[in-house]
Amino acid sequence: MDDRLIDREREREELSGFLAEALSGRGALLLLAGEAGVGKTTLARAAMDEIGLEPLEGFGIQDGTAPYGPIVQVLRHLDWDGEALRGRTLRARLAPLLPELGARRAAANGGDLLEAVGAALAAAAAVRPVAVFLDDLQWADGATLDALPSLARAVDRAPVALVGAYRSDDVTRVHPIRRTRTELRRAGLLRQLAIEPFDAASAARLLERTIGARVSAALSTAVFDRTDGVPFFVEELGSALSAGGLLVDGASGRELIEGADLPVPDTVRDAVLLRAAGLSADARSALLAASVAGHEFDVELVSAVAEVSDWSEEALRSGLVVDAPAERMAFRHALVREAFAAEVPRRRLAAMHRSVAEHLEAAGGSDRAPDVVVAEHWAHAKEFDRARRAYLHGAEASARVHAYRDAATAARRALDLWPDGADPGARLDALERLGEFAELSGDLGEAVAAWRDVAEARRDEADPERLGRVRRRLAAALELQGRWEEGLAWREAAAAAFDEAGSPAEAVEERVAAAAHLRSAARFRPALALLERALQDARRCGRIDQECRVLGHEGNVRARMGDGVAGVERVRLGLSMALQHNLIGPAAEIYQRLADSLEHAGDYAAARETYDEAFGFCETNAAASTAQLCLACLTVVLRQLGDWDRAATLCRDVIASDDAASHARAVATGTLGFVLGARGQLRRARPLLVESSSLARGIELAAMELLSEWGLALVDDLGGNADAAAGRCRAVLRRWRQTEERHYVIGPLRWAVTFLAESGDADGMRACVTALAQIATDSPLPDAMSALSHALGETALADGDPDQAAVQFAQALDLLRPVGPSFERMQTERRAAAALLSAERTQEAVSRLVSAHRIARRLGARPFSQRLAERLSGLGEAAERRLSPRAVAQLRQGGLTRRELDVVRLVAVGRTNREIGQELFLSPRTVEMHVQNILAKLDCRSRADASRRASELGLLRVG
Numbered sequence: 034m035d036d037r038l039i040d041r042e043r044e045r046e047e048l049s050g051f052l053a054e055a056l057s058g059r060g061a062l063l064l065l066a067g068e069a070g071v072g073k074t075t076l077a078r079a080a081m082d083e084i085g086l087e088p089l090e091g092f093g094i095q096d097g098t099a100p101y102g103p104i105v106q107v108l109r110h111l112d113w114d115g116e117a118l119r120g121r122t123l124r125a126r127l128a129p130l131l132p133e134l135g136a137r138r139a140a141a142n143g144g145d146l147l148e149a150v151g152a153a154l155a156a157a158a159a160v161r162p163v164a165v166f167l168d169d170l171q172w173a174d175g176a177t178l179d180a181l182p183s184l185a186r187a188v189d190r191a192p193v194a195l196v197g198a199y200r201s202d203d204v205t206r207v208h209p210i211r212r213t214r215t216e217l218r219r220a221g222l223l224r225q226l227a228i229e230p231f232d233a234a235s236a237a238r239l240l241e242r243t244i245g246a247r248v249s250a251a252l253s254t255a256v257f258d259r260t261d262g263v264p265f266f267v268e269e270l271g272s273a274l275s276a277g278g279l280l281v282d283g284a285s286g287r288e289l290i291e292g293a294d295l296p297v298p299d300t301v302r303d304a305v306l307l308r309a310a311g312l313s314a315d316a317r318s319a320l321l322a323a324s325v326a327g328h329e330f331d332v333e334l335v336s337a338v339a340e341v342s343d344w345s346e347e348a349l350r351s352g353l354v355v356d357a358p359a360e361r362m363a364f365r366h367a368l369v370r371e372a373f374a375a376e377v378p379r380r381r382l383a384a385m386h387r388s389v390a391e392h393l394e395a396a397g398g399s400d401r402a403p404d405v406v407v408a409e410h411w412a413h414a415k416e417f418d419r420a421r422r423a424y425l426h427g428a429e430a431s432a433r434v435h436a437y438r439d440a441a442t443a444a445r446r447a448l449d450l451w452p453d454g455a456d457p458g459a460r461l462d463a464l465e466r467l468g469e470f471a472e473l474s475g476d477l478g479e480a481v482a483a484w485r486d487v488a489e490a491r492r493d494e495a496d497p498e499r500l501g502r503v504r505r506r507l508a509a510a511l512e513l514q515g516r517w518e519e520g521l522a523w524r525e526a527a528a529a530a531f532d533e534a535g536s537p538a539e540a541v542e543e544r545v546a547a548a549a550h551l552r553s554a555a556r557f558r559p560a561l562a563l564l565e566r567a568l569q570d571a572r573r574c575g576r577i578d579q580e581c582r583v584l585g586h587e588g589n590v591r592a593r594m595g596d597g598v599a600g601v602e603r604v605r606l607g608l609s610m611a612l613q614h615n616l617i618g619p620a621a622e623i624y625q626r627l628a629d630s631l632e633h634a635g636d637y638a639a640a641r642e643t644y645d646e647a648f649g650f651c652e653t654n655a656a657a658s659t660a661q662l663c664l665a666c667l668t669v670v671l672r673q674l675g676d677w678d679r680a681a682t683l684c685r686d687v688i689a690s691d692d693a694a695s696h697a698r699a700v701a702t703g704t705l706g707f708v709l710g711a712r713g714q715l716r717r718a719r720p721l722l723v724e725s726s727s728l729a730r731g732i733e734l735a736a737m738e739l740l741s742e743w744g745l746a747l748v749d750d751l752g753g754n755a756d757a758a759a760g761r762c763r764a765v766l767r768r769w770r771q772t773e774e775r776h777y778v779i780g781p782l783r784w785a786v787t788f789l790a791e792s793g794d795a796d797g798m799r800a801c802v803t804a805l806a807q808i809a810t811d812s813p814l815p816d817a818m819s820a821l822s823h824a825l826g827e828t829a830l831a832d833g834d835p836d837q838a839a840v841q842f843a844q845a846l847d848l849l850r851p852v853g854p855s856f857e858r859m860q861t862e863r864r865a866a867a868a869l870l871s872a873e874r875t876q877e878a879v880s881r882l883v884s885a886h887r888i889a890r891r892l893g894a895r896p897f898s899q900r901l902a903e904r905l906s907g908l909g910e911a912a913e914r915r916l917s918p919r920a921v922a923q924l925r926q927g928g929l930t931r932r933e934l935d936v937v938r939l940v941a942v943g944r945t946n947r948e949i950g951q952e953l954f955l956s957p958r959t960v961e962m963h964v965q966n967i968l969a970k971l972d973c974r975s976r977a978d979a980s981r982r983a984s985e986l987g988l989l990r991v992g
Contacts, residue, residue: 038075038076038079039231039235039238039239039242039264040231040232040234040235040238041072041076044076044226044228045076045079045080045083047226048063048065048076048077048080048196048226049080049083049084051063051194051196051224051226052080052081052084052086052164052194052196053084055192055193055194055195056084056086056162056164056192056193056194057192058190058191058192059189059190060155060158060185060188060189060190060191060192060193060194060195061185061188061189061194061195061222061224062181062184062185062195062196062197062217062222062224063194063195063196063197063224063225063226064170064196064197064198064199064214064217064223064224064225064226065077065196065197065198065199065225065226065228066198066199066201066225066226066227066228067198067200067201067227067228067229068200068201068202068230068263069200069202069203069263069265069367069368070263070264070265070266070301070366070368071228071229071230071263071264071265072228072264072265073168073198073228074168074198074366075264076228077166077168077196077198078166081164081166081196086162086164086194087164088164088165088166088196089107089110089111089163089164089165089166090106090107090110090165090166090167090168091103091104091105091106091107091165091166091167091168092106092167092168092169092172092328093167093168093169093170093171093172093173093174093177094169094172094327094328094329094406095169095172095327095328095367096327096328096406096409096410097174097403097405097406097409098173098174098403098405098406099174099403099405099406099430099431100174100175100176100177100430100431100434100436100439101130101146101150101174101176101177101180101434101436102173102174102177102403103167103168103170103173103174103177104130104150104167104177104180104184105130105131107165107167108127108130108131108150108153109131111153111157112157113134115160116160117156117157117159117160118153118156118157120156121135123149123152123153123156126145126146126148126149126152127146127149127150127153129146129433129434130146130150130434142435143176143434143435143436143437144183146434146435147180147183147184147187148183148187150180150184150187151183151184151186151187151188152187154184154187154188154191154193155187155188155191155193158188158191158192158193159191162192162193162194163191163192163193163194164193164194164196165193165194165195165196166196166197166198167195167196167197167198168197168198169198169199169200169328169367170197170198170199170210171199171200171203171204171208171210173210174436174439175209175436175438175439175442175474176431176434176435176436176438176439178209178210178212178213179209179212179213179438181195181197181213181217182213182216182217182220182222185217185220185222186220186222201227209438230261230262230263230264231262231263231264231267232262233253233254233257233262235262236253236256236257236260236262236264236267237253237256237257239264239267239268239271240252240253240256240267240270240271243267243268243271243272243275244271244274244275245275256270256271259299259300265301265366265368266301266304266368269301269304269305269308269368269369270304272304272308272352273303273304273305273307273308301368301371301372302371302372302375305353305368305369305372305373306372306376308351308352308353309351309353309373311351312347312348312351313344313347315339315341315342315343315344315347316341316344316347316348316351318339318340318341318344319335319336319339319341319344319345319348320348320353320354320373321339321373321376321377321385322335322338322339322385322389323335323339323354323362323364323370323373324364324370324371324373324374324376324377325338325374325377325382325385325386325389326338326389327406328363328364328367328370329357329361329362329363329364330361330362330363331360331361332345332360332361332362333360334389334392334393335362337388337392338385338388338389338392345362348362349362352365353365353369354369382413383413383414383415384414386410386411386413386414387410387411387414387416389410390407390410390411390414390416390419393406393407393410394407394423403427403430404423404424404426404427404430404443405423405424405427405431405439405443407423408420408421408423408424408427408443408446408447411423412446412450417450417452420446420447420450421447421450421451422447424443424444424446424447424450425443425444425447425463427439427440427443428440428441428443428444428447428466428470429466431443431470432466432470435473437470437471437473437474438470438474438475438476440466440470440474441467441470441471441474441476441479444463444466444467444470445467445479447463448460448463448464448467451463457490461487461490461491464483464486464487464490465483465484465487465503467479467483468480468483468484468487468506468507468510469506471483472506472509472510472513477510477513477514478514480506480510481507481510481511481514484503484506484507484510485507487503488500488503488504488507488523488526491503496534497530497531497533497534498530498531498534498536498539500530501527501528501530501531501534501536501539501540501543502527504523504524504526504527504530505523505524505527505543507523508520508521508523508524508526508527508543511523512550515731515732517550517554517733520550521547521550521551524543524544524546524547525543525544525547527539527540527543528540528543528544528547531543537570537571537573537574538570538571538574538576538579540567540570541567541570541571541574541576541579541583542579544563544564544566544567544570545563545564545567545579545582545583545586547560547563548560548561548563548564548567548586548590549586550733551563552586552589552590552593553696553732553733553734553735553736554733554734554735554772555593555735555736555772555773555774556772556773557590557593557594557773558594558773560586560590561587561590561591561594564583564586564587564590565587567579567583568580568583568584568587571583577610577614577616578611578614578616578618578619580607580610581607581608581610581611581614581616581619581620581623582607582619582622582623583607584603584604584606584607584610584623585603585604585607585608585611585619585622585623585626585627586626587603588600588601588602588603588604588605588606588607588626588630589604589626589629589630589633591603592604592629592630592631592633592634593630593633593775593776594773594775594811594812595775595811595812595813595814597630597633597634597635597636597814598634600630600633600634601627601630601631601634604623604626604627604630605627607619607623607626608620608623608624608627611623617654617656618656620650620654621647621650621651621654621656621659621660622656622659624643624646624647624650624651624659624663625644625647625651625659625662625663625666627643627647628640628643628644628646628647628663628666628667629666631643632666632669632670632776633776634814635814635815635816635851637670637673637674637851637852638674638851640670641667641670641671641674644663644664644666644667644670645667647659647663648660648663648664648667651663657692658692658693658694658697660692661687661690661692661693661694661697662693662694662696662697662700664683664686664687664697664701665683665684665687665693665696665697665698665700665701665704666700667683668680668683668684668687668700668701668704668705669700669704669740669777671683672704672707672708672856673780673852673855673857674852674853674855675852675853675854675855675856675858675888675891675892677708677711677712677892677893678893680704680705680708681705681708681709683701684701684702684704684705684708685701685705687700687701688701688702688705695728695731695732696732696734698724698728699725699728699729699732699734699737699741700725700734700736700737702721702722702724702725702728702741703721703722703725703726703729703737703740703741703744704740705721706718706719706720706721706722706724706725706741706744706748707722707740707741707743707744707747709721710722710744710747710748710751711747711856711892711894711896711897712892712893712894712895712896713751713894713895713896713970713972714969714970714972715748715751715752715972716972716973716974717969717972718744718748719745719748722741722744722745722748723741723745725737725740725741725744726738726741726742726745729741735768735772735774735777736774736776736777738768739765739768739769739774739777739778739781740777740780740781742761742764742765742768742781743761743765743780743781743784743785745761746758746761746762746765746781746784746785746788747784749761750788751896755792758788759788759789759792759794759797762781762785762788762789762797762801763797765778765781765782765785766782766785766800766801766804769782769804770804775808775811775812775817776812776816778804778808779805779808779816779817779820780820780856780857782801782804782805782808782820782824783805783820783823783824783857783860784857784860785797785798785801786798786801786802786805786823786824786827787823787827787860787864789801790827790830790831795831798827798828798831799828801824802821802824802825802827802828805817805820805821805824806821806824808820808821809821815848815849815851816848816852818848819844819845819846819848819849819857819861820845820857822841822842822844822845822848823841823842823845823857823860823861823864825841826838826839826840826841826842826845826861826864826865826868827864829841829868830864830867830868830871835868835869835870835871835872836868836872838864838868838871839865839868839869839872839874839877842861842864842865842868843865845861846858846861846862846865849861854887854888854891854892855888856888856892856894858888859885859888859889859892859894859897860885862881862882862884862885862888863881863882863885863897863901865878865881866878866879866881866882866885866904869881870908875908878908879905879908879910882901882904882905882908882910883905883910885897885901886898886901886902886905889901893928895928895970928970929967929970929971929988932953932963933963933966933967933970934988935953936949936953936960936963936964936967937967937979937980937983937988937989938983938988938989939952939953940964940967940976940979940980941979941980941983941984941989946960946961946964947960964976964979967979971983971986
């Protein structure tokens with residue numbers, strides 16, 4: 034073990050294990066956390082040195098750095114003249130961070146920069162393993178902290194070890210490193226090692242090694258009491274005692290004087306200053322100036338500020354500072370710098386910062402300090418105008434490399450220094466930039482606050498065009514926060530400003546955006562009013578692209594309001610115009626609107642075909658996000674038509690796609706959750722439905738709010754929680770009343786009527802019947818009329834009139850004929866059977882139950898097929914007699930295939946996949962596929978659960 038480490042065996046072993054794992058080709062990130070001076074840096078360097086690694090080091094600086102400062106320091110340690118890093122492409126991509134690599138150019142985006150950094154490290158690691166050590170991350174810039182998760186992912190297959198260290202005592206509740214840790218944790222990439230202070234025995238050993246003499250128990254205790262076991266303080270205190278001449282010769286070697294009056298320093302600062310007491314006046318003056326200049330400093334600059342020379346060698350000999358690259362020096366530890374900084378006379382502090390700022394600002398080329406560092410010195414020098422200008426320059430420099438969090442910080446500091454009433458126009462420009470930087474960094478709260486202030490301040494200016502743009506940005510930020518009502522109000526305010534500016538095309542954009550959201554929220558009448566105004570403006574300014582889009586939206590809204598024929602015709606007109614003028618973007622969007630309109634018009638077959646066509650069109654024309662939305666919406670149609678296998682497959686494709694936006698993901702997770710729930714896979718269904726519900730509420734997608742709530746009610750019912758299911762039925766009714774929705778709510782209300790009727794909740798049932806009657810009146814399409822007939826059948830059955838109930842259920846089934854074997858048809862067949870049984874028409878009832886059972890089997894809705902089979906059995910009818918031999922076999926096997934049955938029987942006796950494969954002549958991979966199918970079909974988490982469930986179902990018996 035490295036002789037610099039004392040009693041760190043556990044920490045060293047864990048760090049060494051991490052390094053070995055990372056450098057074997059599984060790159061990773063480890064964070065070392067501990068209070069100042071606890072030995073994080075010493076541990077990291079010693080562990081790397083022990084296995085022959087020279088780490089590439091970068092560090093955060095308390096006074097600030099340029100964006101990605103520590104990462105840039107690391108990159109500059111790489112061999113850019115070597116074969117591995119000589120490629121032009123990589124050098125060009127990193128030129129925004131390293132101007133010396135070539136002409137500076139704007140980075141395509143922040144992701145491209147980080148990808149290039151990861152590629153550079155991986156390329157260097159192809160020659161020899163790479164260890165990166167980022168120290169003092171508590172002072173790192175926001176861009177560096179934001180980059181850590183991306184870098185950890187970028188090197189996960191390369192022999193690269195990333196080690197970071199930060200002071201845990203400096204990490205407040207709002208410190209940005211907490212955000213970094215959270216993201217790492219969510220990605221499964223967080224590995225952290227806490228470094229604790231020494232106990233009394235270890236502190237005594239370190240003190241003896243520092244002094245080079247035995248230490249008495251009394252002094253050891255006094256030192257431990259002063260230092261709390263912090264290694265750096267122990268070393269500094271020991272060095273200070275030695276430097277102070279407190280060692281004498283003893284009978285048994287060099288020992289320290291014992292006694293109550295021994296002057297043991299109380300703090301690190303005292304220890305450092307005691308150690309520095311022997312320095313010359315020039316060296317002390319230089320180190321005081323250096324503490325103002327920064328942790329790492331230029332020797333010539335410090336000499337100029339302190340007005341001294343020939344001090345550097347003496348300072349190096351003292352051990353208080355160390356050499357750094359490019360004729361620079363650095364304090365041995367940040368605590369050393371803090372000790373000297375606290376000694377700078379207050380009357381001289383501003384002058385020293387002014388001198389440092391002047392020298393830094395005068396430096397040219399790559400030696401010039403970052404603007405934010407210069408700005409900090411101007412601010413400390415009370416030169417607020419110059420500080421403000423430097424901060425604004427720094428903000429723009431950060432933005433150029435997409436370090437928007439740092440850009441926002443610099444802009445905010447500039448604004449904090451702005452004098453009241455000074456140059457209000459420039460201040461508003463800066464405030465507007467702050468809003469942009471904040472939004473791009475994800476700080477929507479600050480973005481909203483900034484843009485709101487700008488919008489209010491620009492209201493009286495004679496520039497309505499600019500006012501409209503600010504209001505547009507404010508609206509978008511509010512919408513991203515889910516504050517839709519405020520966002521819509523500001524969209525209309527933006528449109529009004531554009532109207533005043535004589536920019537109708539800009540006003541159209543705002544009104545269409547607002548109408549699109551109102552459509553999703555099922556608020557159709559205000560959406561239609563906005564679209565009618567937008568259509569007039571689009572035609573007035575001759576914007577064919579906008580006219581096409583508005584026609585598509587307007588037709589879709591009309592279809593959703595129940596005017597299917599006129600709505601579809603309107604959408605087709607918009608699509609035709611878009612295709613005629615080769616407007617690919619609008620055409621892709623309108624294609625999706627056409628399919629949606631056909632669905633709302635009740636033409637499911639045409640909707641299915643059109644969604645497929647729309648997806649192909651979007652794929653061909655690189656409209657990836659719209660393509661995923663088309664697939665997601667298609668799954669809803671497929672669920673309605675009973676094609677659940679394809680629906681589930683497409684849902685999984687959408688969920689796995691990086692191009693799926695929130696709308697598409699909400700639809701796909703909700704539809705898949707419903708299908709899995711109806712198939713009895715409750716454990717898998719619930720998280721999907723919860724995710725869909727959360728997404729839908731966040732974006733006010735009313736359709737999926739209703740459909741996901743229905744899915745959760747179904748899961749609750751099948752799971753035996755009838756009270757929860759009833760509560761969800763009431764929630765569906767409440768949410769529907771807040772909207773103008775007339776299509777997607779039909780299925781949930783139809784199911785709720787039956788569930789509440791069977792639960793004995795007559796009031797709840799009749800409330801749902803009333804809702805369905807209103808929908809059928811407003812939109813008398815087959816779906817709505819069928820649901821109303823079904824609901825009236827439940828009412829008649831509850832009123833003791835089974836013959837009338839049977840008539841209503843039969844009418845409901847006739848209206849469903851074009852849809853085919855759907856979930857709704859299965860439910861109505863089952864309830865028709867209940868009415869016929871009450872009317873003592875048993876054979877007709879059996880026929881209905883058999884039909885329902887056949888649909889349930891086709892859907893794979895195992896809980897329903899089992900219940901229907903049991904109901905038939907209770908009537909003396911075996912469902913098997915009406916089914917094919919294969920269907921009978923699968924029914925008896927709990928839905929498992931013959932091969933899956935063979936596999937589950939071997940799983941139940943404890944066989945491994947390899948053993949099962951050998952016995953059944955299958956590959957282990959094929960066995961694993963069968964096991965996963967078994968777990969899904971039996972809704973089990975583990976092989977043990979599947980074995981128990983198979984036993985309960987009697988599937989383990991042979992013969």
